[in-house]
Amino acid sequence: MRTQVAIIGAGPAGLALALLLRREGIESVLVERAAQDHVRSRLRAGVLEQGSVALLRDLGLGAGIERRGLEQHAIDFRFGGRSHRLDFHAASGGRSAWVYPQHEVVADLMQACERQDIAVMYESPVTRIEAFDGTRPVVHFHREGRDHTLVCDAVAGCDGYRGISRRSMEPGRQQVFAHDYAFGWLGILAEAPAPTQEITWGCHEEGFAMLSIRTPQVTRLYLQCAPDEDPALWSDDRIWDALHRRLDVPDMPAIREGRITHKSVTAMRSFQCAPMQQGRLFLAGDAAHIVPPTGAKGLNAALADVQVLARALHAFCGNGDPARLRSYSDTCLRRMWQVHRFSAGLCNMVHRVADESAFAHQLRLVDLHTMTDTEAGRQHFSHQFTGLPIEA
Numbered sequence: 001m002r003t004q005v006a007i008i009g010a011g012p013a014g015l016a017l018a019l020l021l022r023r024e025g026i027e028s029v030l031v032e033r034a035a036q037d038h039v040r041s042r043l044r045a046g047v048l049e050q051g052s053v054a055l056l057r058d059l060g061l062g063a064g065i066e067r068r069g070l071e072q073h074a075i076d077f078r079f080g081g082r083s084h085r086l087d088f089h090a091a092s093g094g095r096s097a098w099v100y101p102q103h104e105v106v107a108d109l110m111q112a113c114e115r116q117d118i119a120v121m122y123e124s125p126v127t128r129i130e131a132f133d134g135t136r137p138v139v140h141f142h143r144e145g146r147d148h149t150l151v152c153d154a155v156a157g158c159d160g161y162r163g164i165s166r167r168s169m170e171p172g173r174q175q176v177f178a179h180d181y182a183f184g185w186l187g188i189l190a191e192a193p194a195p196t197q198e199i200t201w202g203c204h205e206e207g208f209a210m211l212s213i214r215t216p217q218v219t220r221l222y223l224q225c226a227p228d229e230d231p232a233l234w235s236d237d238r239i240w241d242a243l244h245r246r247l248d249v250p251d252m253p254a255i256r257e258g259r260i261t262h263k264s265v266t267a268m269r270s271f272q273c274a275p276m277q278q279g280r281l282f283l284a285g286d287a288a289h290i291v292p293p294t295g296a297k298g299l300n301a302a303l304a305d306v307q308v309l310a311r312a313l314h315a316f317c318g319n320g321d322p323a324r325l326r327s328y329s330d331t332c333l334r335r336m337w338q339v340h341r342f343s344a345g346l347c348n349m350v351h352r353v354a355d356e357s358a359f360a361h362q363l364r365l366v367d368l369h370t371m372t373d374t375e376a377g378r379q380h381f382s383h384q385f386t387g388l389p390i391e392a
């Protein structure tokens with residue numbers, strides 16, 4: 001098989017890249033390890049930046065967001081026994097974020113690929129990527145019991161943190177930056193109407209908690225826990241008790257309880273590899289970086305990368321200009337390190353480590369007050385949260 005761009009992985013990064021390339025008249029083939037239903041139903045991120053929504057609308061995929069997305073203008077931070085509402089819409093000069101779950105984004109992107117006859121091969125794990133230091137990289141994959149090859153001009157590694165693309169790069173030419181956090185999140189899905197439409201963060205003495213609305217009947221809730229915590233240790237009663245303690249404040253409606261339909265634990269990590277390219281192999285999304293979910297940046301960063309990559313591939317495949325492809329990694333990293341700074345800073349600000357000193361605790365409180373109660377703090381948070389610009 002032969003194509004212009006081989007895309008490994010049909011998560012949000014891979015699917016969005018295929019659509020962006022198609023719009024520029026560039027042919028691509030997507031090769032995905034998992035079954036389509038599995039990819040479509042993975043429960044992950046839930047918040048879209050303004051720029052991600054603009055991208056989806058630009059791709060003709062605004063209808064789902066209009067119907068089922070919830071535009072957000074503020075976050076309600078709760079600490080010190082009261083609510084500190086941060087109106088990021090006002091503080092950023094009118095920018096918004098949207099609650100629209102990743103599985104909906106993926107379903108919309110998949111439908112668009114189907115409508116446009118973009119080739120997506122599911123249940124086809126890539127086993128080897130060869131010759132990407134030359135001009136004709138070759139992607140080897142397994143499908144329906146047979147081995148196949150895909151020859152291309154460039155490979156987009158959109159295969160997530162555990163994918164094969166980053167591991168295929170020569171380690172000596174790559175630097176890795178990583179940090180593991182001392183806490184994780186117990187993620188809960190509950191059939192319970194949210195008491196408020198706004199995302200609520202509880203920065204409590206006992207630990208962090210968060211409430212976000214998924215649909216009018218379903219709430220997504222998180223509780224800080226150990227990174228390797230067994231979710232079975234959390235009975236429904238224990239979960240609701242902790243959520244009430246960490247989120248409820250006087251004068252605001254209390255969280256509402258309901259049937260818990262899903263519980264899982266996610267460890268938190270910051271990770272970046274640099275450069276994000278070697279020869280004609282380009283990494284995008286989780287394949288290149290991981291952020292803790294606190295800033296809601298993982299999915300958005302993946303969509304930002306592929307916009308840079310699509311423009312660079314267009315300049316290269318369309319006009320024979322390699323300059324943007326050469327600077328792909330530098331362009332992404334300039335934005336991405338700011339995203340890391342924001343995500344890691346926020347993560348450390350809202351969680352409580354087990355051995356936190358009284359002094360460190362006071363510093364965290366000052367940071368929370370500066371962020372929510374000063375104009376400069378609100379502005380900084382709001383620009384980062386609603387999404388930094390993407391360089392052309």
Ligand code: RFL
Nearest residue numbers: 009011012013033044045126159160285286296297298299
């Ligand atoms: P994805 O979504 O991981 O997609 C990568 C795809 O590549 C496929 N693949 C292969 N295909 C072919 N051959 C191989 N050898 C392959 N190896 C892997 C995989 O099957 C998969 O379909 O990466 P992408 O597109 O970069 O998108 C990134 C986002 O998915 C990710 O940043 C976020 O979901 C991160 N994340 C969260 N972000 C938030 O902002 N808020 C959250 O609440 C949040 N929760 C989460 C998350 C990520 C999670 N994972 C990855 C463990 C919760 C979880 C559980």
